[in-house]
Amino acid sequence: MADFLTLKTVDQILTLLEDFDPLPTEEIPLEAALGRVLAAPYLAPADLPGFNRSTVDGFAVRARDVFGASEGLPAALTLVGEGRMGQDCSLTLNPGETIRVWTGGALPPQSDAVVMLEYARTSQAGLVELVKPLAPGENVILADEDAAKDQELIPIGQTLRAAELGLMAAFGETVVSVRRKPKFAILATGDEVVKITDAPKIGQVRDINSIAIKALVEAAGGLGELLGLVPDDLPLLSQKVATGLALADAVVLTGGSSAGEKDYTLKALTAQPGTAALAHGVAISPGKPLIFARQGQKSLWGLPGHPAGALVTAEVFLKALIRRLTGAKEPIWPKALKARLSRSVPSAEGRRDYFRVKLTFKGQELIASPVLGKSALISTLAGADALAICPEEREGLEQGEWADIRLL
Amino acid sequence: MADFLTLKTVDQILTLLEDFDPLPTEEIPLEAALGRVLAAPYLAPADLPGFNRSTVDGFAVRARDVFGASEGLPAALTLVGEGRMGQDCSLTLNPGETIRVWTGGALPPQSDAVVMLEYARTSQAGLVELVKPLAPGENVILADEDAAKDQELIPIGQTLRAAELGLMAAFGETVVSVRRKPKFAILATGDEVVKITDAPKIGQVRDINSIAIKALVEAAGGLGELLGLVPDDLPLLSQKVATGLALADAVVLTGGSSAGEKDYTLKALTAQPGTAALAHGVAISPGKPLIFARQGQKSLWGLPGHPAGALVTAEVFLKALIRRLTGAKEPIWPKALKARLSRSVPSAEGRRDYFRVKLTFKGQELIASPVLGKSALISTLAGADALAICPEEREGLEQGEWADIRLL
Numbered sequence: 174m175a176d177f178l179t180l181k182t183v184d185q186i187l188t189l190l191e192d193f194d195p196l197p198t199e200e201i202p203l204e205a206a207l208g209r210v211l212a213a214p215y216l217a218p219a220d221l222p223g224f225n226r227s228t229v230d231g232f233a234v235r236a237r238d239v240f241g242a243s244e245g246l247p248a249a250l251t252l253v254g255e256g257r258m259g260q261d262c263s264l265t266l267n268p269g270e271t272i273r274v275w276t277g278g279a280l281p282p283q284s285d286a287v288v289m290l291e292y293a294r295t296s297q298a299g300l301v302e303l304v305k306p307l308a309p310g311e312n313v314i315l316a317d318e319d320a321a322k323d324q325e326l327i328p329i330g331q332t333l334r335a336a337e338l339g340l341m342a343a344f345g346e347t348v349v350s351v352r353r354k355p356k357f358a359i360l361a362t363g364d365e366v367v368k369i370t371d372a373p374k375i376g377q378v379r380d381i382n383s384i385a386i387k388a389l390v391e392a393a394g395g396l397g398e399l400l401g402l403v404p405d406d407l408p409l410l411s412q413k414v415a416t417g418l419a420l421a422d423a424v425v426l427t428g429g430s431s432a433g434e435k436d437y438t439l440k441a442l443t444a445q446p447g448t449a450a451l452a453h454g455v456a457i458s459p460g461k462p463l464i465f466a467r468q469g470q471k472s473l474w475g476l477p478g479h480p481a482g483a484l485v486t487a488e489v490f491l492k493a494l495i496r497r498l499t500g501a502k503e504p505i506w507p508k509a510l511k512a513r514l515s516r517s518v519p520s521a522e523g524r525r526d527y528f529r530v531k532l533t534f535k536g537q538e539l540i541a542s543p544v545l546g547k548s549a550l551i552s553t554l555a556g557a558d559a560l561a562i563c564p565e566e567r568e569g570l571e572q573g574e575w576a577d578i579r580l581l
Numbered sequence: 582m583a584d585f586l587t588l589k590t591v592d593q594i595l596t597l598l599e600d601f602d603p604l605p606t607e608e609i610p611l612e613a614a615l616g617r618v619l620a621a622p623y624l625a626p627a628d629l630p631g632f633n634r635s636t637v638d639g640f641a642v643r644a645r646d647v648f649g650a651s652e653g654l655p656a657a658l659t660l661v662g663e664g665r666m667g668q669d670c671s672l673t674l675n676p677g678e679t680i681r682v683w684t685g686g687a688l689p690p691q692s693d694a695v696v697m698l699e700y701a702r703t704s705q706a707g708l709v710e711l712v713k714p715l716a717p718g719e720n721v722i723l724a725d726e727d728a729a730k731d732q733e734l735i736p737i738g739q740t741l742r743a744a745e746l747g748l749m750a751a752f753g754e755t756v757v758s759v760r761r762k763p764k765f766a767i768l769a770t771g772d773e774v775v776k777i778t779d780a781p782k783i784g785q786v787r788d789i790n791s792i793a794i795k796a797l798v799e800a801a802g803g804l805g806e807l808l809g810l811v812p813d814d815l816p817l818l819s820q821k822v823a824t825g826l827a828l829a830d831a832v833v834l835t836g837g838s839s840a841g842e843k844d845y846t847l848k849a850l851t852a853q854p855g856t857a858a859l860a861h862g863v864a865i866s867p868g869k870p871l872i873f874a875r876q877g878q879k880s881l882w883g884l885p886g887h888p889a890g891a892l893v894t895a896e897v898f899l900k901a902l903i904r905r906l907t908g909a910k911e912p913i914w915p916k917a918l919k920a921r922l923s924r925s926v927p928s929a930e931g932r933r934d935y936f937r938v939k940l941t942f943k944g945q946e947l948i949a950s951p952v953l954g955k956s957a958l959i960s961t962l963a964g965a966d967a968l969a970i971c972p973e974e975r976e977g978l979e980q981g982e983w984a985d986i987r988l989l
Contacts, residue, residue, distance in 0.1 A: 199629065203777075221960070224783045229955045230839070257771035258813070275843060277836075277886060279784035283989070312896065319958045326960055327676035334989060335895075336962035339793030339888055342777045343786070343959055353970060360658035365667035365685050369611075369750045375632045375669035378751070382698050385747030388615045392743065403664065428685075429773070431638070435666065437685060462959050479684060481749055487743075505940050506966070506988060509947035510918060539917035546647045550637045550727045551751055552629070552734055554744035556915070581742060 181452040183525045183555060184566065186465055187493055194470060196353040196422065203231040203341055205304035206333045208394060209351035210499040215327035215337075218344050222315035224261075229312045230270040232293050232301055233284035235261075236309040247294065247302035261291040268399060271301055280313060317342075324459070330502040332394075357491070357500040358417030359383050360400040362438065363428040363478055364409055368402055368462045368519055382427035382483045389487050390425075393495045406515070410441035418445060418471055422498060425491065428478030433523035438475035442466045448473060450558040456565065457525040459548030460486035481552035485527050485560065511575045512541035514561065528570070530578065541578060550556040557581055563576070589860040590973065591933045594873055595901055598861055602878060603908040604761040604830065605748035611749055612740045616802060617759035618907040623735035623745075626752050628725035632669075633688040637720045639678045640701050640709055641670075644717040655702065655710035664688070679709055688721060700912035727751075738910040738946035740802075765798045765899070766792050766825030768808040770818055770888055771836040772844065776810055789959060790891045792883070797895050798833075801903045813837060818849035826879055830906060833899065834984060836886030839870040846883035850874045851910040856881060863933040864973065866948040867956035888959035893935050893968065896989070919983045920949035922969065927977040936978070937965035938986065949986060965989055 198212035227233065234250060242248035250271040256262045256278045264272055266281040267313040274280060274287060289312065319394060320326055320340075325474040327337050333349070343350060362382045369379050380402050400417055403410050410429075412478030417424035429438035443450050445468055452465040459482040464475030472494060473493060476483040530541035541561045546553040561576040563569060570576050606620035635641065642658060650656035658679040664670045664686045672680055674691040682688060682695060697720065700713035727733055727750075735745050741757070749757060769788045777787050788810050795805030808825055811818050818834075825832035838847040851858050853876055860873040867890040872883030880902060884891040904911060920940060928934040938949035949969045954961040969984040971977060980982050 200804070204792060204795075222786055223781070223957060224741075228955065257784075258771070259775075259785050261780075263843075264879055276839060277771060277786070279773075308919050313958055314955060318955070320960050327963060334963070335793040335797035335893060336888075336959065336989070338796045339789040340959050340963040342792045343779065344788040345777060345787060349780060363666070363685060365687075366668075369753060373631070373754065374667075378634075378667075380686070381747040381750040384612060384750045385743040387612075388746045389743035410903050429931060431684060461608070461746060484744060504966070506918065506920075506947060508942055509913065509920070512914075512917070517842075534913050534916055538728075539914060547636065547722060547726070549722055551744065552728050552750050555748040557744070558912070559739060571659060581744070 176186045180454045180456040182456050183489060186452060186455060190372055190464070190494055190497045193472065193494070196355060196498045198350050199353050200348045200350055203347050203349050204336060206338060206349045206351060209333050210394070210498065211327055211329055211331045211333060212350045212352050214325050217320040217322055217324045217326050219342055219456055220316055221320040222316065222323050224316050225265060225282070225284070226278060226314045227274045227278050227280055227287045227312060228285055228314060230276050231274060231287045231289045231312065232303065233266065233274045233280045234303065234307065235268060236269050236286040238269060238286060239303045239306050240423045242303050242306050244304045247304045248551055249300050249302050252295070252299055252301050285309040285313065292297045293368065295380065303465070328502070332501055332566045348526045352499040355395045355423065355495055356421040357387050357395055357397045358421035358424045359397050360402050360403055360413050360417065361427045362403045362405060364405045366402055366428065374569040381480055382478070385480065385484055386425055388485050389484065390491060390495065390567045392429050394499055395495045395500065405435050407437045407440055410437050411444040414441050414473065415443060418473070423472045423474065423494065423561055425476060427476045427483045430464045430475035430477055439464050442475060445473070449521050457489070458520070458524050458526045459487065459566070465490070477522045479549040480526065481548045481554050484554055488560070488579070489527070492512070507579065510557070510578055510580070512539040512561065512578045513573050514540040514570050514572055514576050515540050517569060517572045518543050518563070520563040520567060522568050525565050526563035527560040527579070528563065529553050530559050530561045531556065532558040541576060588862045588864040588869070590864050591897060594863060594898055597873070598905045600879065600940060601902070601905050602904045604763060605844040606758050608756045608758055610856045611746060611755050611757050614676070614746060614759060615756045617741050618909045619735055619737055619741060620758045620760050620908065622733050622737045623734045623749065625728035625734050627728050628853065629728040629751055630724065632721055632724050632855050633690070633692070635682045635684060635686050635688055635695045635720060635790055636656045636722060636724045637697045638684050639682060639686045639695045639697045639720065639848050640661045640711065641674065641682045641695050642679050642711065642715065642871050643674065643676060644694040644715045644719070644723050644855040646677060647696060647711045647714055650711050650714050652712045655712045657708050660707055660709050672684050675806055693717040693721065710809050716856055717776060736910070738908045740909055748753070760907040763803045763831065763903050764829040765803055765805045766829035766832045768806050768811055768821050768825065769835045770811045770813060772813045773936050774810055774836065789888055790886070793892055794833055794835065794884070794895050795890065797892065798899060801900045802907055802909065807847045813843050813845055815845045815848055818845050821980050822849050822853060822881065826876060826881070831880045831882065831902065833882045833884060835884045838872045838883035838885055848882060850881045853881070865894065865934050866899070866928070866934045873898070889956045889962050892962055896968070896987070897935070917986065918986055918988070920947040920969065920986045921947050922980055922982050922984050923950040925977060925980045926951050926971070928971040930976050931973055934971035935968040935987070936971065937961050938967050939964065942964040949984060
């Protein structure tokens with residue numbers, strides 16, 4: 174099969190993903206938005222907290238009134254009242270005056286600092302002696318200090334965490350605009366494959382790819398819908414792929430992606446109207462017999478039937494697709510994570526190799542120990558913490574070398 | 582308040598968490614187990630794949646029959662049949678014989694290697710010329726090569742990912758034994774705090790801690806139940822804490838944890854029968870006025886009302902508690918992640934400081950830029966990628982220094 178002889182590189186496939194548009198947005202309740210991707214920058218709709226607020230229990234002052242105050246030479250201010258929690262502080266603070274305030278309470282507009290309780294003496298009735306100087310703004314959150322109206326607080330593409338949800342809640346938001354979750358229709362093919370709930374006979378294996386790909390997709394922020402198992406039968410397979418295209422943003426088929434005579438996946442994918450095969454065969458290991466096709470804004474994937482090949486290509490390509498479709502910003506830190514290889518591993522020039530590794534710590538160093546075993550084994554991935562990456566221009570990674578890793 | 586004067590260290594609190602037992606296990610469907618923590622080691626219930634299996638399309642051989650084969654001197658074997666996908670290969674392979682097999686198919690018991698199609702010539706009827714030597718086991722997965730019966734495949738405490746679910750599915754597992762999710766009852770106190778859906782007046786702020794703590798707990802594998810907002814009223818607060826203790830594994834109260842006269846949290850927590858306060862005040866910034874108490878196997882937490890203090894202490898302590906209660910293994914790689922500080926930040930000796938930082942990449946280096954702003958601000962956490970940690974024995978971190986970081 175001619176296509177297979179011209180392998181695409183990993184980066185070529187990733188570049189092709191840039192032609193897909195982010196999915197439409199949807200409005201969801203704020204409390205359901207954990208882990209979702211913000212579809213528009215979030216600007217502060219008002220100042221926060223909206224009033225000058227004490228961060229300590231103490232005495233609100235004009236900072237200039239306690240300038241130079243010390244144990245030996247306290248500043249004596251007249252106590253003219255007490256702030257009440259949760260209420261506007263309507264008192265006017267004249268020079269030389271102070272009021273008692275509480276952590277989180279509003280300050281009189283004229284005060285710009287709060288002296289902590291431990292630096293105050295209230296020995297004389299009606300007077301407070303303050304023994305510490307303060308800079309303006311000390312122990313105070315100014316009205317627009319947490320956020321100023323119209324300031325961009327959360328960038329587009331941010332995956333929403335506890336802090337973002339809290340910040341939006343501070344402004345009373347109850348719904349948030351996020352990208353719709355990409356939906357994946359997942360099916361498996363192979364005459365030798367049986368359902369998980371069936372007992373395989375000799376020569377048969379259970380369909381472990383479907384549940385694993387669904388889990389991987391959902392952990393990355395997508396939705397997986399299992400369409401089940403199809404024998405090596407082109408009309409049946411084509412029909413299931415059409416069903417998948419109708420209900421999902423992407424169709425993922427595991428098995429039958431190679432170039433053998435019983436491999437119908439390419440035919441079944443390209444049989445769909447308006448579908449173009451963009452790749453058959455990728456310079457990646459494990460996962461070389463990968464098929465990638467496109468129908469408008471929908472993508473079609475033929476992943477290898479071998480579990481390790483299926484999971485590694487899903488890790489590399491489906492996660493990138495989910496990021497693209499949700500518009501999620503890529504985190505910067507994974508590029509900084511490297512591990513030292515405990516032993517050499519061979520690769521072939523021209524392909525990108527993802528070695529399954531276990532991570533341990535030795536002194537100050539993160540050690541990556543390659544998990545032995547053929548790429549077709551699922552157990553090698555279940556035991557792995559990460560993938561160590563051997564780039565195309567190398568013929569392997571050497572013992573003691575610092576390798577780029579990708580966490581699993 | 583005497584207790585507050587003796588601050589506990591972060592590590593002392595973390596050590597106290599070791600006195601809590603992991604929660605009971607529960608059996609859940611395999612397809613619902615993503616992200617859950619395995620409660621017992623998983624041993625292979627059988628060999629996997631259970632039969633010798635080809636990993637390529639080609640010809641099954643006894644490796645010794647093709648020893649020394651080459652383009653110039655091919656090994657000519659008699660083709661005696663074809664394996665059928667999904668069926669036992671009952672053919673007997675005598676020396677000098679071969680059969681056609683397919684990727685994933687079962688091999689005759691006597692064969693120990695498969696010659697790939699591209700190294701075979703079938704010019705003469707009934708004969709196959711193989712032009713490449715093979716080692717025994719090449720292009721074959723042996724019956725117990727993916728897993729041998731009774732081998733430990735997944736350790737206790739493993740958080741289940743796609744690969745583990747796939748591996749268990751390979752053995753037909755449909756339910757899995759995991760630790761119950763720890764349940765957190767979350768409430769907020771403060772006369773100045775109003776519900777998210779209310780419009781705060783001057784002096785009031787919305788309860789942003791409840792939704793943020795719930796999100797943090799749930800992202801870490803727990804369950805959060807919001808018990809709402811309670812004014813600074815000791816009987817009411819005590820009653821709500823009792824409600825929380827009855828329904829959850831831990832009660833988390835934000836606000837009122839300081840040592841002021843309106844701070845009722847300590848009293849409300851210790852008013853519960855059989856409850857002992859283990860800490861009031863921790864040498865951590867932000868988050869110093871933290872309360873930690875215990876009632877049997879349940880923990881009670883008074884987190885600071887300031888959002889940054891609440892979220893940082895939740896990040897440090899509640900996540901550790903969830904790990905303890907679920908028995909989840911701690912990942913090793915975070916210890917390897919360091920970032921270089923873009924500028925110096927001051928701390929005080931004797932406390933552990935968590936500075937909010939943004940991460941960027943500069944050349945090969947991960948740069949941590951401290952986010953400016955007081956610890957009481959929620960916006961500084963929403964903008965942060967990580968926390969940079971200043972240990973107790975230091976008085977700050979210096980520009981250009983490599984700091985330990987904790988991802989948010």
